[in-house]
Amino acid sequence: MHDIRAIRENPDAFDDALRRRGLAPLAAELIALDDARKGATSAAQANQERRNALAKEIGGAKKAKDEARAAELMEEVARLKDEAPGLDAAQTQAGALLDEKLAAIPNRPNPEVPEGADEHGNVEYRRFDAQRPRLATGKQHFEIGEASGLMDFEAAARMSGARFVVLKGQLARLERALGQFMLDLHTGEHGYTEVAPPLMVRDEAMFGTAQLPKFRDDQFAVREHWLIPTAEVPLTNLVRESILREEELPLRLTALTPCFRAEAGSAGRDTRGMLRQHQFNKVELVSITTPEQSADEHERMLGSAEAVLKKLDLPYRIMTLCTGDMGFASQKTYDIEVWMPGQETFREISSCSVCGDFQARRMNARFRVKDGKQVNFVHTLNGSGVAVGRALIAVMENYQNPDGSVTVPSALKAYMGGIDRIEGHTI
CATH class of the missing domain: 1.10.287.40 (Serine-tRNA synthetase, tRNA binding domain)
Structure with a gap:
């Protein structure tokens, strides 16, 4: 606002x-x-x-x-x-x-954001090349998953329609392992506090983080509530209509939740596989800061999201989004794009944005400065730390073997009960 x-x-x-x-x-x-x-x-x-x-x-x-x-x-x-x-x-x-x-007016872009009309105007910020040899090409995740019998789109379609999936056996366990690994990393090493938020919110919460009114058609409504499109909504709204003390900031919050999106504007895009689902899991990162802290906090949040991919040894690049490709509430956004051998291209796996006081004004979220005389709006930041489904896809495609199995990254073995390879089988 x-x-x-x-x-x-x-x-x-x-x-x-x-x-x-x-x-x-x-x-x-x-x-x-x-x-x-x-x-x-x-x-x-x-x-x-x-x-x-x-x-x-x-x-x-x-x-x-x-x-x-x-x-x-x-x-x-x-x-x-x-x-x-x-x-x-x-x-x-x-x-x-x-x-x-x-x-209805989007946030002002920061001066350093590159100008451009669409994704072609984005600028590479930096990249990470995995230690293990990078696959230049390979099977796509749905080819691996369906052949193994552990990924079933047809069963999901019979009960729920398009853009849903059923994961089975060790592939379901791998998705669960990824989410737990990310939460442990962000809470144990990056200083975030884990939150278990509601999955349904009211109009005011969706307005506060700017999903409403502009993106109404992209959301799922349940009677008087909305299913959250991301945990950014409940995590950021924890400070709505409140006055924090400057000494409390920055607040760093994280949550692993299902997310629900109608994907109203993506007809015909990524219709095969798990890249664009109506329901998916994601670990979200949210920071509430003073205006003076927000730029540094943005870089810190980006580093926290990067750490997930580095520990999984997945190749990626970071793009600074141009003015024409940024989100509605963002002042500046970094997208982390992971390498997908099956598609032979990089795909977004995390988006980290600083919103300034844009969301805070919509939520009336403020803080009292240390001298106690002045009250200002907080700055809010949000990022994926990271999208669990897309991380699963990236692991499947980057760790695939010629026999159709998938090697478990070393960072996940403890979460997989010591299993180092996922073998295909039907259940």
């Missing part, structure tokens, strides 16, 4: 940020809406103030036994009371129009 006062103070800078996002200028329109809101508020306040003043005058007229004057004043009060609901409604409507417009 944007601060209308900041837009008023520097409308040119706001419009330039929108231009970098590929959007038309909006500052003049927003300021006009704010003027209308202020005018409606002033009119409602003037009505109330006049009624308060008249009440005193009526009292004085009655005390002076000037009944004619009292009746005249009471007639004016009645007229003002009749006008008041319309003035209040106009005030509410003007405020709602401004808020609706502001809520």
